[in-house]
Amino acid sequence: MTQGCENPQVEVRARRAPQVSYRMAQVATLLEAAGTLAVFGFDPSVPSGDDPRHLQVALASTDAPAPLELWQVDGPVRCGMEGALRWSTGGGWLFAAIELDEREHGGTLATARQAYDMLHRFVAGHDARHVLRVWNYIGAINDGEGDAERYKRFCEGRAAGMGDFFAEGFPAATAIGHLAAEHRLQVYLLAGEQGGHRVENPRQVSAWRYPRQYGPTPPSFARAMILPARDTLAISGTAAVVGHASAHHDDLDAQLEETLTNLDALLASADMRAGFDAHSPLKVYLRHGSDAPRVRDALQQRLPGVPLLLLHGDICRRELLVEIDGWRYA
Template sequence: MVQGCEKLHANQLTASRAPEVSYQSSPTLAGNVLADFRFSSNPSPQEDARVFEVALATLAGDAHEIWTVEGEVVSGHEGDLRWSRGGGWLFCALEADERIQGGPEGAARHAYATLARFLRQQPECHVQRLWNYLGGINRGEGDDERYKHFCHGRAEGMGDWLASGFPAATAIGHHAGEHLLQVYLLAGSSPGRRVENPRQVSAWEYPRQYGRTSPSFSRATLLCTGDALAISGTASVIGHATAHEGLVLAQLDETLRNLDALLASGSMPAGFDGHSPLKVYVRHRDHAALIHDSLAKRLPGVPLLLLHGDICRADLLLEIDGWRYGQSSTAVPTVVEQYSPQV
């Protein structure tokens, strides 16, 4: 995924290993921590640029997500943007206020234009993974749904920044106030490899019914080091349609099938293990225990973090994203259950 880095950097550090991602209860902010995500329904600004409070309440699991890298990390602020770098990796994040930027479209446009300007000038300019959290994601009808406005503003803000290959991404609705948009990313010094799910239509090829601007993300990214798959928000979607509307366990089963397909397509070992942290976004709090217990039985030993958040479609009850680590691989993706559109 070549992303138009405009500046050549002498002595550029190339990452040799993917960041280690783990869930912890009371972590120490050591010198090799690239980012510390703290989940709260009432987020507050943090002085340390590496610490970012995400506007989602924790339903189960340890409330810190920690990224560590090889070597020392340096960090700082540039206007509203916070960043840290180390080991050939870059984390950066920002918050945009819709009341200042002109609604969800304007906030997304501002956030992505700001990130694009910053990233183009960095040695770690190749985006591997993006996260987006916005309030009231399903509010509004048809093209006036807030998520669809966000998608349009995001596309306008990024311009041609990611036009040669969208990275993996997540977009979830928080409950901390509609005005707040949070965006953060992981970038590296080399391009990653886009991975698609053969069971699904690629998001940027969705038909018009999903909005005037299609979502701009791939289903996963094989990181530039080849040893980890960063998995996008994955839900109960076959082709481009929601499956099992209203049935939470059936949606969970379909989501797991999609995750298995992504592992195969990304040349990763089958299944998940104790080194494969997964975040589970749950629309309804009263589904959390059922989802957690089912996942604990289906994926024993897998680190799980359940968060209270709305999914980008009103008929989806849950979504899962996360990481799968494996051996460095340049293998051609495996072909699995191919989706064939109905005529």
């Protein structure tokens, strides 16, 4: 089913990166804006909208009212639904999202496998088939011990379902534990007509090379991705990891400082100027929502003017308290 999300007044131009911003507005207002590829809300109690471009992420903002996240592209946008999968495309870009209930698909591993298999098959049928950025939101991500931990089971299922999805290299990605019903899995992605340039952090072991202690199947993502026009860096979930080990166990201030050091290293690896500005939105994931005022104050001092969206969710390692991802425009 294809819905009428087309705006013929927008002229297709060069394939610049989607413009990402945080807005205090009504969902309907943003969906009517020129070139809207996707709109994200952050409230686990609110369902996604009937428009395929509106996805309600199962994470709670620490701000009330919470801003919306808006993706806009240069060009008219088409959108539709295919079963559990929602999508939109325009300006050389593709947004696709899927939400599955683990109770209906055989548990954590099987559900992740099916989600990635469905996304793989769908994306392969479009011109914008180069997956550049993926977000994964998993219920009760830290539950279970050893290899039975839900995040490790998710990583196994993701690898089983992707096939040759990422044959050209892994995309940038985030995996966070949402606080809604644990059986709910949400995955969404951004793909383009051309591949990007993967960026690794010299301070960290590449995620797909993690040793066995992190599970039978290592995480499958690049630390960041330079988008095709080389005007934008899509930054993966970044935390206080040095080498492959978590640093500063349960020390929020030290972890935040280490995370910022890792972000600086990514910018340097991408040959981008240091620092973030008012056009570089960042998401900050916090294990404890009560830490939000303290973290916001610290980041406003270190990153003045940078748009921040603080969200309450679990980090993929139990000892980690904060993680940051986002966008850096050249």
